[in-house]
Amino acid sequence: MTAEIAGLPFWEMTFDADGDPDAAQRATFLTEVRGRGITDLIIFSHGWNNDRRVARMLYDRFFGILAGQLRHVPPDRPTTVGLAGVLWPSQLWSDEQIPDFAAPAESGGAASLTDPEPADEAAADPTLDQETLASLRELFPAAVEPIDQMARLLTVPPTDQTQREFHQHLKEFSARAGVAGDDGEDDPVREGRAPTEPRMLLDEPTALFERYRDTLRAIGVTVDEPGGGAAGLMDRLRGIGNGMKEAFRQATYWQMKNRAGVVGKRGLGPLIGQLHELAPQVRVHLVGHSFGARVVSYALAGLPGDLDPLPVKAVTLLQGAFSHFAFARPLPLDANRNGALAGMLDRIDGPLTACFSSHDSAVGTFYPLASRAARDDSAAAEDPHFRWGGIGADGAQGVHARLDSIRPAGPGTTYRFSPRQALNIDASEIVRTGGPPSGAHSDIVHPELTWIVLTAGRIVA
Numbered sequence: 001m002t003a004e005i006a007g008l009p010f011w012e013m014t015f016d017a018d019g020d021p022d023a024a025q026r027a028t029f030l031t032e033v034r035g036r037g038i039t040d041l042i043i044f045s046h047g048w049n050n051d052r053r054v055a056r057m058l059y060d061r062f063f064g065i066l067a068g069q070l071r072h073v074p075p076d077r078p079t080t081v082g083l084a085g086v087l088w089p090s091q092l093w094s095d096e097q098i099p100d101f102a103a104p105a106e107s108g109g110a111a112s113l114t115d116p117e118p119a120d121e122a123a124a125d126p127t128l129d130q131e132t133l134a135s136l137r138e139l140f141p142a143a144v145e146p147i148d149q150m151a152r153l154l155t156v157p158p159t160d161q162t163q164r165e166f167h168q169h170l171k172e173f174s175a176r177a178g179v180a181g182d183d184g185e186d187d188p189v190r191e192g193r194a195p196t197e198p199r200m201l202l203d204e205p206t207a208l209f210e211r212y213r214d215t216l217r218a219i220g221v222t223v224d225e226p227g228g229g230a231a232g233l234m235d236r237l238r239g240i241g242n243g244m245k246e247a248f249r250q251a252t253y254w255q256m257k258n259r260a261g262v263v264g265k266r267g268l269g270p271l272i273g274q275l276h277e278l279a280p281q282v283r284v285h286l287v288g289h290s291f292g293a294r295v296v297s298y299a300l301a302g303l304p305g306d307l308d309p310l311p312v313k314a315v316t317l318l319q320g321a322f323s324h325f326a327f328a329r330p331l332p333l334d335a336n337r338n339g340a341l342a343g344m345l346d347r348i349d350g351p352l353t354a355c356f357s358s359h360d361s362a363v364g365t366f367y368p369l370a371s372r373a374a375r376d377d378s379a380a381a382e383d384p385h386f387r388w389g390g391i392g393a394d395g396a397q398g399v400h401a402r403l404d405s406i407r408p409a410g411p412g413t414t415y416r417f418s419p420r421q422a423l424n425i426d427a428s429e430i431v432r433t434g435g436p437p438s439g440a441h442s443d444i445v446h447p448e449l450t451w452i453v454l455t456a457g458r459i460v461a
Helices: 024-033 052-072 130-139 141-153 160-177 205-218 231-237 238-278 291-302 361-371 374-379 447-456
Strands: 003-005 009-014 040-045 081-087 281-289 314-316 353-357 402-403 424-427
Touching: 009 024, 009 052, 024 238, 040 052, 040 238, 040 291, 052 081, 052 447, 130 141, 141 160, 141 238, 160 205, 160 238, 205 238, 205 361, 231 291, 231 447, 238 281, 238 291, 238 361, 281 291, 281 447, 291 314, 314 447, 353 447
Parallel strands: 009 081, 040 081, 040 281, 281 314, 314 353, 353 424, 402 424
Antiparallel strands: 003 009
């Protein structure tokens, strides 16, 4: 029996790390979407989450609000809406708070997806808990050895030697665990790095770990646990263990970001192509949060190139955790190169909408740190946060995008959508709740955002 969310049919679509779909789910999905006469299919991909339960909570809450807004579909427009949720292997570290998906209020007011109120502030723990260690070993089976070695080094007092060893294991982890994931913003000369290594690994160990430690401090995380080694090193090493752990965390997220592109291009995109072949009347609307925004964006690259009519009618990105230059042609900082998704806007029979917030520290603060090296900070006339920035921090760049502010949900609210064009929407007014280290990165369940999905796809307007 088909599952439902708020009375609408809902299908799960599970993909592995290589983008291969669950065969049984794929067959059911293709058969039932066509058989139920779906006219508009909204596909949502989560970002990093702990498990299927948390992803399903997100889909329940977001789609629950959206379903209530379908009462505004014009009566002369026959519409049968279906929902789908992508499930793919990504992982929130267990020491980060799982977002609390509040149910929509009965009065129709805004629901929220926010971090719980933080507990009394305490020093961050530089060690790796067993739950996270087990999850990382499962997510990255080819890199179990360096994962275990880094976990071990985080349990001992930091010294210059342990930092060097940790840095080497971090490089080994990146070489073993990942796939290449440059969205176009990286330098063409890789300076000896493997294609799977984030640029931050060009830094010397202490410079790298101090930068992460200092960033944690700057956003309100207490990291000043006692250092180790000789007394003269105490002040310099204070909190460095947390900097090492944060660098490891961001390296795993960088690899999951890369994996998101694989899932989109090799998995979701071809599946949409198969659906179009069987049911060309279905209008597809793609929504992605965080790394899920990269999943749905790279799905455009995985579509067959000769589809007519174009099945994807709109793409909505919520706090996207990938390069804001991915769609650029040319790159603003290098006229000889393009973003990895340059030209993909032409595969949308409608707009690409990028919602961003200044309160998202996961994308606005931490995302650039993995993508750049300390040497970039001193480059004259270059803003490193712009050079290596994420789309959830300031929208799509290098594509002549328009800019709108977030507006109330409901009839009469419209945006400047144009087919095959990007629209950036500053959602800082509502996407604002959440504590460190991620800030408001997951505060995305709001009627204003679900209304954007419906209006961008011309379902309600």
